[in-house]
Amino acid sequence: MTALETPKSQYAQIADMIRDRIRDRTYPPGSPLPSEDRLAAELGVSRPTVNRAITLLRSSGDVKVRRGVGTVVRSLPRIVRDAQSRYAARNQGTGAAEVEVTRLNLQPRTEYREIGKATPPARVAQILGLGRGKALLRRRVLYANDEPTQIADSYYPWSVAEECAALLQADVGQGGSYARLAEVGRGPVRFTEDIDVRLPSEPEQKTLELEPTQAVFEIHHVAYTAGGDPVEVCVHVMPGHLWTLRYHWDDVSGDQPE
Amino acid sequence: MTALETPKSQYAQIADMIRDRIRDRTYPPGSPLPSEDRLAAELGVSRPTVNRAITLLRSSGDVKVRRGVGTVVRSLPRIVRDAQSRYAARNQGTGAAEVEVTRLNLQPRTEYREIGKATPPARVAQILGLGRGKALLRRRVLYANDEPTQIADSYYPWSVAEECAALLQADVGQGGSYARLAEVGRGPVRFTEDIDVRLPSEPEQKTLELEPTQAVFEIHHVAYTAGGDPVEVCVHVMPGHLWTLRYHWDDVSGDQPE
DNA sequence: CAGTGGTCTAGACCACCAC
DNA sequence: TGGTGGTCTAGACCACTGC
Numbered sequence: 001m002t003a004l005e006t007p008k009s010q011y012a013q014i015a016d017m018i019r020d021r022i023r024d025r026t027y028p029p030g031s032p033l034p035s036e037d038r039l040a041a042e043l044g045v046s047r048p049t050v051n052r053a054i055t056l057l058r059s060s061g062d063v064k065v066r067r068g069v070g071t072v073v074r075s076l077p078r079i080v081r082d083a084q085s086r087y088a089a090r091n092q093g094t095g096a097a098e099v100e101v102t103r104l105n106l107q108p109r110t111e112y113r114e115i116g117k118a119t120p121p122a123r124v125a126q127i128l129g130l131g132r133g134k135a136l137l138r139r140r141v142l143y144a145n146d147e148p149t150q151i152a153d154s155y156y157p158w159s160v161a162e163e164c165a166a167l168l169q170a171d172v173g174q175g176g177s178y179a180r181l182a183e184v185g186r187g188p189v190r191f192t193e194d195i196d197v198r199l200p201s202e203p204e205q206k207t208l209e210l211e212p213t214q215a216v217f218e219i220h221h222v223a224y225t226a227g228g229d230p231v232e233v234c235v236h237v238m239p240g241h242l243w244t245l246r247y248h249w250d251d252v253s254g255d256q257p258e
Numbered sequence: 259m260t261a262l263e264t265p266k267s268q269y270a271q272i273a274d275m276i277r278d279r280i281r282d283r284t285y286p287p288g289s290p291l292p293s294e295d296r297l298a299a300e301l302g303v304s305r306p307t308v309n310r311a312i313t314l315l316r317s318s319g320d321v322k323v324r325r326g327v328g329t330v331v332r333s334l335p336r337i338v339r340d341a342q343s344r345y346a347a348r349n350q351g352t353g354a355a356e357v358e359v360t361r362l363n364l365q366p367r368t369e370y371r372e373i374g375k376a377t378p379p380a381r382v383a384q385i386l387g388l389g390r391g392k393a394l395l396r397r398r399v400l401y402a403n404d405e406p407t408q409i410a411d412s413y414y415p416w417s418v419a420e421e422c423a424a425l426l427q428a429d430v431g432q433g434g435s436y437a438r439l440a441e442v443g444r445g446p447v448r449f450t451e452d453i454d455v456r457l458p459s460e461p462e463q464k465t466l467e468l469e470p471t472q473a474v475f476e477i478h479h480v481a482y483t484a485g486g487d488p489v490e491v492c493v494h495v496m497p498g499h500l501w502t503l504r505y506h507w508d509d510v511s512g513d514q515p516e
Numbered sequence: 517c518a519g520t521g522g523t524c525t526a527g528a529c530c531a532c533c534a535c
Numbered sequence: 536t537g538g539t540g541g542t543c544t545a546g547a548c549c550a551c552t553g554c
Contacts, residue, residue, distance in 0.1 A: 009522075009523065009524090010523080010524075011523080011524090012470065035538075035539060035540080036539080036540065037538085037539085037540095045524080045525085046524065046525045046526065046527090047525095047526095047527095047540095048524075048525075048526090048542090048543095049523085049524060049525080051540075051541080051542090052523090052524095054540090056457075056470060056471065059317070059457060059471045060456065060457045065539095065540065065541095066532095066533085066539090066540090067531075067532050067533070067539080067540065067541085068531075068532035068533030068534075068538080068539055068540070069532085069533060069534080069538095069539065069540085070538090070539060070540080071539090071540080078454070080452075083505065083507075084507055087509065188509065189508060189509045190506070190507075190508050190509065191506060191507055191508075191509070192504065192505070192506040193504070193505050193506070194338075194502050194503070194504050195453065195502065195503040195504070195505075196336070196498075196501075196502050197455055197473050197475060197498030197499070197501075198318065198498070198499070199314075199317060199318045212270065212314060213314065213317045213471050215455055215473035215498060217455060240454075240455030240456070240473060241455070241456070243454075243455075244452050244453065244454050245452070245453040245454075246450065246451070246452050246453070247341065247450070247451050247453075247505045247507075248448070248449060248450040248451070249341070249342055249448070249449055249505075249507060250447060250448050250449075251345065251446065251447045251448065251449070267541075267542065267543090268542080268543075269542080269543090293519075293520060293521080294520080294521065295519085295520085295521095303543080303544085304543065304544045304545065304546090305521095305544095305545095305546095306523090306524095306543075306544075306545090307542085307543060307544080309521075309522080309523090310542090310543095312521090323520095323521065323522095324520090324521090324551095324552085325520080325521065325522085325550075325551050325552070326519080326520055326521070326550075326551035326552030326553075327519095327520065327521085327551085327552060327553080328519090328520060328521080328552095329520090329521080
């Protein structure tokens, strides 16, 4: 019934139309979309065409599908992750991630999924200089309002874990893991983060409730001691549509002050 | 002919299979995939199913389609963009982006698309504190081996542009735009970058040769003077699969040196 | 012209969910 | 049980490319 102009494919136009209706709150956040059958009938197209349009909206994170139930409009706002201040804030009792989430009036939750000896991924092993050596893995999944927001896998060389038994507990105590490392003379003072974007693996899709085409941030956070040794690599996997990453720095190299 | 097991959809399995063949160089970088018709016949599925599998590979950037020609395996490696060192390196004659690209033995090229008065996007206007004011826009598109790698839109408050006429030229001269700003007492000394991931707009899809479902980095780079005033916002839009972003910093807040 | 991918349809069967 | 989305098919028509 609606006029579908020529230059774009129908499914792209339908996706645009639905996006507009989300923006103008015809379909407000949290509300269900009409069923695909209904939309197909309304628009005079086949259901696969509507399905394809919705696939686009799922990729961008605008809607979320619940099996057997329907398609609902996404509601979470973007969370700002300020890399530097989050580690500065760690001296508070709670973790840095909790701070970011509560700032938005969301309810944070952390689930510990695994704490123990593990073989790190090749890229992590290479950063830590481990060869085929083992590492301590601390895997946790973070939530905001019961929606998963990230997977965080921290790897420590196993030799470090042996010196620092606190790391084997779920609760590492006041100041977090870096405070415990500092107590054994391995406090991190320098950090590097490498940021990639990629599609989620299947386990990540399940854990983070993501579509196959929904991109994730992958951050390799590396902590170095004053001696220049890497003591921790934390791999963060975060749905791209949920986060804004923030960094800031001063120019040390040269402009004269005014 | 191939056994397609139950737990996964066929198109996902086909995508995995093709990805494996890319990894083991059955389909080496730059080579064409078999046509969709051929794959469909080989695998005993319909062409739309193969097409859907290839859509996945396009989203992840593993392959690239050329209309009327065929589907080829992507060849560009990831480019590392080190935020801090790239601005430190600007004193060289060439721009920072050129350095990153030539490091990988790729051929850089910069196209200036627009230099002139423009109305900045709302987010940029807000950062610059412009209200409805105008800005100087310098838009360029960067290439590596003739493949587009990013769109970079620099915005300067129009009042700044009037003080600093060099910014209206394509070639801003030795040291780049920041050197020119320093000459008029507005040299940037502090920087912020906010990183988002999103799907590309249609013009971006065309300019960057991207699929609708291929995520891009969007970086809002802000340069501040010693007085704390923002003098430039540069919005970078970069295909996610092409880049690794790197940041590093020292902990100023506290751990005692060992 | 023949070959490629882009797109759409009509219909179908399935798994999942809430009632 | 009925509604939802997930997926697949067979066939079709189109636009674009290169010869």
